[in-house]
Amino acid sequence: MKKVFSLFYKNLFLTNRLFAGLTLCVVVFLFGFFFKWLGIIPELVFYTLILLILVDVLMLYNTSKGIFARRHAPERLSNSDDNELGIYIENLYSFTTTIGIIDEIPFQFQKRDVWFKTTLLSRQQKQINYFLRPTKRGEYEFGDIRVYVRSPLGLISRRYTFEQAETLPVYPSFLQMRKYELMAISNRLSEVGIKKIRRLGHSMEFEQVKNYVPGDDYRTINWKATARQGSFMVNSYTDEKSQHVYCVIDKSRSMQMPFDGLSLLDYAINASLVLSSVALIKEDKAGVITVGEKIGSVIPADRRPVQLNRILEVLYKEKTRYLETNMEALYSTVRSVIKQRSLVVFFTNYESMSALQRQLPFLKRIAKFHLLMVVFFENTELKAISEQPAKDVENIYIKTIAEKFANEKKVIVKELAKHGIQSILTAPKNLTINTVNRYLEIKARQRI
Structure with a gap:
């Protein structure tokens, strides 16, 4: 009692x-x-x-079960994306109720206002959907669902507590990966800013002999097939397949810098996942290497159906290290793991010329054997400061220093180009688009 x-x-x-x-x-x-x-x-x-x-x-x-509620959540959440969750609610009372719902979301979101209010008729069911955007990988613990019910009189409120505690893992941005994947399959990548690159010359990958249609290159006419068929026939070529594409991800302290809630490491991981997905769709082989003060994970390039899941599981666990990148260990790993000429995309960050000079000897050695592309980031906050008008002497000093650092990034690009190393200097939010664009350009120009 x-x-x-x-x-x-x-x-x-x-x-x-x-x-x-x-x-x-x-x-x-x-x-x-x-x-x-x-x-x-x-x-x-x-x-x-x-x-x-x-x-x-x-x-x-007068009843012990007047309301029923249940959370509908995916098996895993996608980092940096809006993930849809839902609360199913059912009124078992014989009268109309006014309902307030609190969903105890993980503390990582730092939100205390996840409150939904609705009205349900007797025996009515409703699905309330909302979105959460995680900014860190890892495990997120959800709590209970608490429902506050009022009758038409509305003088008191009864609380129901539904035990819905569950832990959901937050993986690298697989929603973004699927979006690019579908667009690559349907040749609609231009809708998200991926450029169509004109193929220069012909690759060595012969596809088929087909009937000539207006617009085909006259140089591809197959005269022997034309003589046999009595109509113009042309050779059709396709991009070379089974080329190796490796994403090398730097996990050192320089990748901890945050932009829009995400660290540079998370931006690099999301871009690596999308690039690997597009490479596999283009029938190339994708692999991943992570490096900090020591070598982290190594996934040899492959194009089997399970390869993308392997990459996703490995990248989910990666965390920033707080020491310098061991470039000597990276060079040794690249030489021992990558046996043929490959595209090596190195995601890192340089804030000064001296930081590049420490790594440049190893980058030049890797570039001797592979097509190396260094991807690093613009400091968008410094760029915004440099573009603001100066109002006093202090702002002039601040703006000058910001412009100095921004210009040093451009000098780094020129220094890499001087040694035959390709580079991408990009804002974090444009990382994925710019990286995929450069990969497609390299394939079109047959640089690998």
Whole structure:
């Protein structure tokens, strides 16, 4: 009995409507003190309110299961994307209810206002959808769902607690990967900014002999097939396949810098996942190497169907290290793992020329055997500062320093080009598009 009363007490909440009724009673009693002609009206108002409260309690507590709620969530969440979740709610009462719902989302989101309000008719069901955008990989723990129910009287509110505790992993941006994947399959990559690169010359990958159509290159006419068929026939070529594409991800402290809630490491991981997906669709082989003060994960290039899942599982666990990148270990790994000429995309970040000079000897050695492309980031905040007009002497100094650092990034690009190393200097938000664009350009120009 004590336990039942405790549950009743803990789940009973007073509403603003009840406090308004009590305020009315106080006012009527006050007037009754000065105006004797009111008689027993104040008592009638008070006892009427008490009766309505008892009726409201009876309506809400006459059943143990008046409401049912359940969270609908995916098996895993996609980092940096809007992930859709839902709450299924069903009214089992015989009357219309006003419902407030609190979903206890993980603390990583730092949100305390996930509150939904709705009205349900008797036996009505409803699905309430909302979106969450995680900015860090890892495990996110969801709590219970708490539902606050009011009857049409609305004097009290009863709380229902549904134990929906679950842990969802947040993986690298697989939603972004799927979007690019579908667009690559349907040749619609231009919709997200991927350029169509004109193929220069012909690759060595012969595809088929087909009928000539207006617009085909006259140089591809197959004269022997034309003589046999009696009509123009042309050779059709396709991009070379089974080329190796490796994404090398730097995990050192320089990749911890945050932009729009995501670290540079997360941007690099998301871009690597998309690039690997596009490479596999183009029938190339994709692989991944991660490096910090020591070599992390190594996935040899392959194009089997399970390769993308292997890459996804490995990148999910990667975290930033806080020491310098061990370039000697990276060079040794590249030489031992990558046996043929490949495209090596090195995601890193340089803030100064001295940082590049420490790594340049190893980059030049890798570039002797492979097509090396170094991808690093613009400091968008410094760029914004340098573009603002200076209002006083202090702002002039700040703007000058910002322009100096921004210009040093451009000098790094020229220094890499001087040694035959390709590079991409990009804002974090444009990383994926710029990287895929350069990969498609390299394939079109047959540079690998």
